[in-house]
Amino acid sequence: MKKDLRKKEGHRRHRANINKLKHKNMRLRKRIFDLEQEVKQLTSSLPMINKPSSPETPTPSPTKVFISTLSPAAKKRATLRLINExxxxxxxxxxxxxQKFGINLSNQYSPPSSTPSELEEKIINFKCRDDISKLCPNKKKKINHQQIRYRLNHLTVLHQQFKVETKTNVDYHTFLRYVPSFVVKPKVDDWGTYLCIICINPQIKFDKLNQLKSTKPITKQLVNSMPIDLNEVLNNQQSNKQLKDALHELKREKFSLTYNEWQKVKISGSSSTVSKKVPLVASIEDFIERFLLEIENLKQHLQRVHQQFKAAKEAKVDAQQSLDTVTIQIDWAENYNIRQAQEEKGILQRLN
Structure with a gap:
């Protein structure tokens, strides 16, 4: 019985509150209506007050309003159609x-030329040289209908070499913009021999860290936003610091990993050594320590290479300005007819 009375009392209070809110809402609506009427009266009387002193604002042309809403590309297409007609x-x-739109139809439109510039042609020819890049053995691998070529060195090194050999002053970012899309960085497994242990071993380790992102969440969290090319990471001060911080963070982890490394291996029964890719197993701490050491060696190596190209460029300039100066450039090329394992390179001299 008490439960029913309590329920009835609740319904009564609920209805009372609803009626109270309805009345309040009606009063507010009436107040809003009265205010709107006052605003309309003031608005209608305002032009009459200001009419003697200021003229009425002219209505903008619907055509101009429509034209102003068009995108720049649409305006350009319409202009070209008008020029044709x-x-x-x-x-x-x-x-x-x-006069109306500010568009001069008398200007002759010349479409952008598809012919590559002289600088672009120089960079393309340079990158397609056999001593700069090698054709991919698999002829089916193509990019933009061009067979893939693997570049043989870091882009920063090739940039310096291009400046020295072509005597063209071009900044690094412009050089990158004109690098052909089919000239790509090779994967570590794409080579049967190494080009430079100092360059390739750190890249192998960096690739290994990128492979660990799928199995080790901590690795993905630390190196996910970095470029895949170690040289690009080292050239960027922020990325370089981020990599070092990530490596020091990874040293605290406790797991082992298997990776490959190019080493000089001694042949049994001979004093000669050959380059060989050796599989290794190490803890993440030892792996990181070795990687950090190789990174420092790589940075010093690239700095020496850049200084050599800079000195070569200055030597060429001096030779052109002085009759008593001669520049000799020594190119290192693969020597395929080797008699001993140590004979991995040959020397080619060129007088300028």
Whole structure:
């Protein structure tokens, strides 16, 4: 019985509150309606007050309003169509369009040239040289209908070499923009021999860290936002610091990993050594320590290479300005007819 009375009392209070809110809402609506009427009266009387002193603002042209909403690309397409039909337009249309919209239909439109610039041609020819890049053995691997070529050195080194050999002053970012898309960085497994242990071993370890992102969440968290090319990481001060911080963080982890490394291996029964890719197993701490050491060696190596190209460029300039100066450039090339394992390189001299 008490439960039913309590329920009835609750319904009564609920209805009372709803009615109270309804009345309050109606009063607010009436107040809003009265205020709107006052605003309308003030608005209608305002032009009458200001009419003697200021003229009425002219209404903008619907055509101009419509034109202003078009995108720049749409305006350009419409302008080109008008230029093509200029001879068939009625007399005075060109001047009317110029006065009304600010578009000069008398200007001759010349489409952007698809012919590569002289600088772009130089960079493409340079990158396609056999001593700069090698054709991919698999002829089916193509990019933009061009067979893939593997570049043989870091982009920063190739940039310095291009400046020295072509005597062209071009900044690094412009050089990158004109590098052909089919000249790509090779993967570590794409080579049967190494080009430079100092360059390739750190890249192998960096690739290994990127492979661990799928199995070790901590690795993905630390190196996910970095470029895949170690040289690009080292050239960027922020990325370089981020990599070092990530490596020091990884040293605290406790797991082992297997990776490959190029080493000089002694042949049994001979004093000669050959380069060989050796599989290794190490803890993450030892792996990181070795990687950090190789990174420092790589940075010093690249710095020496850059200084050598800079000195070579200065030597060429001096030779051109002085009759008593001769520049000799020594190129290192693969020697395929080797008799001993140590004979991995040959020397080619060129007088300038």
């Amino acid at each position: 200029e001879e068939n337009l009625p007399r005075g249309t060109v001047s009317a369009v110029r």
